[in-house]
Amino acid sequence: MTIPKTHRRVVLVRRPPGEPAESDFRVEEAPVPEPRHGEVLVKVHYLSLDPYQRGRMRDAASYAAAVGLGEVMTGGTVGEVVASQHPDFKVGDIVEDRLGWQEYAIGGGPALRKVDPSLAPISTANGVLGMPGMTAYFGLLHVGQPKPGETVVVSAASGAVGQVVGQIAKIMGCRTVGIAGGAKKCAFVKDELGFDACIDYKAEKDLDAALRAACPNGPDVYFDNVGGEITDAVLRNINFFGRVALCGSISQYNATGASMGPRLLGTFVGKRVMARGFIVTDFAQHYGPAMRQMGEWIRSGQLKYREDIVEGIDKAPRAFIGLLRGENFGKMLVKLA
Amino acid sequence: MTIPKTHRRVVLVRRPPGEPAESDFRVEEAPVPEPRHGEVLVKVHYLSLDPYQRGRMRDAASYAAAVGLGEVMTGGTVGEVVASQHPDFKVGDIVEDRLGWQEYAIGGGPALRKVDPSLAPISTANGVLGMPGMTAYFGLLHVGQPKPGETVVVSAASGAVGQVVGQIAKIMGCRTVGIAGGAKKCAFVKDELGFDACIDYKAEKDLDAALRAACPNGPDVYFDNVGGEITDAVLRNINFFGRVALCGSISQYNATGASMGPRLLGTFVGKRVMARGFIVTDFAQHYGPAMRQMGEWIRSGQLKYREDIVEGIDKAPRAFIGLLRGENFGKMLVKLA
Incomplete structure (x- = not known):
């Protein structure tokens, strides 16, 4: 596949004291980066919108660092490796990571993990299997x-x-x-x-x-x-x-x-x-057995899930504001590719 | 010793919605009861005043039953067995139990326990060792x-x-x-x-x-x-x-x-x-080792305690009201004998 020169991403431009507005975010064009040694370039298929991301918009001590003004909003992602300089990942691999609100991103940190698309739809790596x-x-x-x-x-x-x-x-x-x-x-x-x-x-x-x-x-x-x-x-x-x-x-x-x-x-x-x-x-070292158990329950039909999907990175701010209002119905995702 | 015919006790006569008043209690004379088979008559030396007793004055569901109107207020006690029909307790034994705000009381339930007066002042059975x-x-x-x-x-x-x-x-x-x-x-x-x-x-x-x-x-x-x-x-x-x-x-x-x-x-x-x-x-089955440990700390001087003692059963209501106001300074006790 052809990798474009630029892509779109959503950055935080203002810290809202109360309910966020779309103007607190900016959708911008940026060059698609190139992976260096030990990195992969991921084309994001699904961006996960989750309530914890509201906390990252605050400039306050928390269990995780705040998103800086002008920086890409944080968020879980599922996508496809489109270029790789990482020995364990090859082009075509489906991966999950927290790469943020953007169409392309560099991965390679400790959270990067492969997703088996034969087990369940890959969006579940941001939801029931994530x-x-x-x-x-x-x-x-x-x-x-x-x-x-x-x-x-x-x-x-x-x-x-x-x-x-x-x-x-x-x-x-x-x-x-x-x-x-x-x-x-x-x-x-x-x-x-x-x-x-x-x-x-x-x-x-x-x-x-x-x-x-x-x-x-x-x-x-x-x-x-x-x-x-x-x-x-x-x-x-x-x-x-x-x-x-x-x-x-x-x-x-x-x-x-x-x-x-x-x-x-x-x-x-x-x-x-x-x-x-x-x-x-806190339970990261126990994810493996839990994932297998959840996968079994999904295959047996005991565990169902519902997703609420909007399309296009530019829809992410509005969908996130709605999530905080309870307007979503099921796991909130943004489909990018 | 001579057992008197009557003694004094404090009963609850009104459930105060807010801060209790002395008029919510009544000090009354009552016959000293006689122990039946399996029971002892205890002459109370110390009555323990504790914040939880405020909860017993409410007519509301709790982890323990409320004190009925006209009934003796609940409270921990340390005293001396003055008559016994119980095979395990003899006259002169020092015992701890929750016998209430009164000068004499019948004991014999599962909470009745002997106190060794050679280990520490018996008042500690209502405090640091209770x-x-x-x-x-x-x-x-x-x-x-x-x-x-x-x-x-x-x-x-x-x-x-x-x-x-x-x-x-x-x-x-x-x-x-x-x-x-x-x-x-x-x-x-x-x-x-x-x-x-x-x-x-x-x-x-x-x-x-x-x-x-x-x-x-x-x-x-x-x-x-x-x-x-x-x-x-x-x-x-x-x-x-x-x-x-x-x-x-x-x-x-x-x-x-x-x-x-x-x-x-x-x-x-x-x-x-x-x-x-x-x-x-909730921890009753673990009291034994804990009591021994506390006793060791007291003897070694690592664990000190301070008591705030008033004398006379008629002083109990006022002392209890003060306890709820934080006027006491240390473990609040009423000395009766």
């Missing part, structure tokens, strides 16, 4: 530690992580309750993914009552993707010896200043509740 | 899991639990920072107990700055006895992979309605913070 899938797997099983017969509640239940959490919880023999926004998402979560119940937080006036109705025995494990009022409601109702896997707080990512809510840590004492924050890379 | 001491031991070591060189922060640092937490943390090789109210308590915590630093939360205008100054490497473990604004400040400053042992929330026990504060659970994600509530009885 970072979001591993997040669901380790957050639920290692942090949440569900036991058969227990009740697992997961927020953002139709999202990239939530949909996997609930299905693994079902496989583990748990009652599984999703929380999602809108009737369509709730119907998908129940009817397609097999959750036992799904609470539409946009329609419910009394989340506590809805939780009590959906969880007759109370929640034992809460996998939290959203924070804020939804999480407050689950924590008010969580069972004795409940476990909270803190994965994300998307409801707070665009907040300006401190978000206030009821102080609920005191209720953890008598109930012996445990809450633990985690980042998927 | 429930508060075990709370400190297991909360710090099992929940907080401090490592040598780490920084441990404990609130209510001069209290029954806090003073023990900090001293065990020092024994474990940690930098130990207390938080207490007032210069006298802070001086005691530093100069007598050997904490590395103590923050006077009543004098400090900027708790965050005080924490940063007292914890140059940041807090790794936070043992929380107080909740509320003090806990918010520690959580804002806690280190990556920090652990929070949730023992109590005394600042909230008299609160009417929900106490509001910043939502900080979201910050646990990137920092991988773990918070876990616990109740000391």
Whole structure:
């Protein structure tokens, strides 16, 4: 194939205090770089949009470095090696890496890994068989530690992580309750993914009552993707010896200043509740067996997934803004090639 | 000794919505009961006043039953067997049990245990060698899991639990920072107990700055006895992979309605913070070795303790109200005999 001279990429030009606008990003032309020794040139097929990327737009201490102004936005990618100076990768290989919001990129760091396109569509390397899938797997099983017969509640239940959490919880023999926004998402979560119940937080006036109705025995494990009022409601109702896997707080990512809510840590004492924050890379040395297990569940039909795909790098900013608003329906991807 | 016909006891007569008043309790005369088969009559020497007793005054679901109106207030006791129908206990034995706010009481349940008065003053069976001491031991070591060189922060640092937490943390090789109210308590915590630093939360205008100054490497473990604004400040400053042992929330026990504060659970994600509530009885099967270890530390002079003792059962309500206000200075006890 012919490698073009230039490509398009999305750079961060302004750090929004609240909700990002399209003007906080710039789509620009840039020369396609050439790989040096130990590097590959990747033509990106899919760019992964994920809530954590909002954190990278802040100029604040975090577990990972911020994106600099004028720099390419960070993001997971699946693509095809189109030129290689790396002994382990050849032209035509499908690879996954975090190469950012751009059409072509240089890879070769420790995160570069081959993807077997015969196992599943390659987009899954950014989803159920990638970072979001591993997040669901380790957050639920290692942090949440569900036991058969227990009740697992997961927020953002139709999202990239939530949909996997609930299905693994079902496989583990748990009652599984999703929380999602809108009737369509709730119907998908129940009817397609097999959750036992799904609470539409946009329609419910009394989340506590809805939780009590959906969880007759109370929640034992809460996998939290959203924070804020939804999480407050689950924590008010969580069972004795409940476990909270803190994965994300998307409801707070665009907040300006401190978000206030009821102080609920005191209720953890008598109930012996445990809450633990985690980042998927903490479990990196265990990815191999988890990937194989997830692959088996996909092939057996026990694990389904839904993607929400837009086309074209110029659509990435708008799609990302929508993701933070919960407008996506399934794993948010940008198809580039 | 002669057993009197009547004794005094304190019953709950009203459930206060906020701060208790002395009129919520009644000191009354009652017949001294007689032990039946398998029971002992105990003359109480010390009554333990502890923050958890505020929870028993509420008519709400908790990990333990509420005290009924007209019933004797619950509380730990150390006393002397004055009559016995129990094969394992004889007159003169010193025993610890949770027999309530009264001068004489029937014991014989599973919590009744002998205290060896040759090891330490018997009042310690309600303190450093009793429930508060075990709370400190297991909360710090099992929940907080401090490592040598780490920084441990404990609130209510001069209290029954806090003073023990900090001293065990020092024994474990940690930098130990207390938080207490007032210069006298802070001086005691530093100069007598050997904490590395103590923050006077009543004098400090900027708790965050005080924490940063007292914890140059940041807090790794936070043992929380107080909740509320003090806990918010520690959580804002806690280190990556920090652990929070949730023992109590005394600042909230008299609160009417929900106490509001910043939502900080979201910050646990990137920092991988773990918070876990616990109740000391969860560790009951491990008390034996822990008691022996604590006894050794006391005899070697590594573990000191301070008691705050009032005399007379009629003083219990006022002392308890003061305890909830932080007016006590050390383990709060009522001496009865």
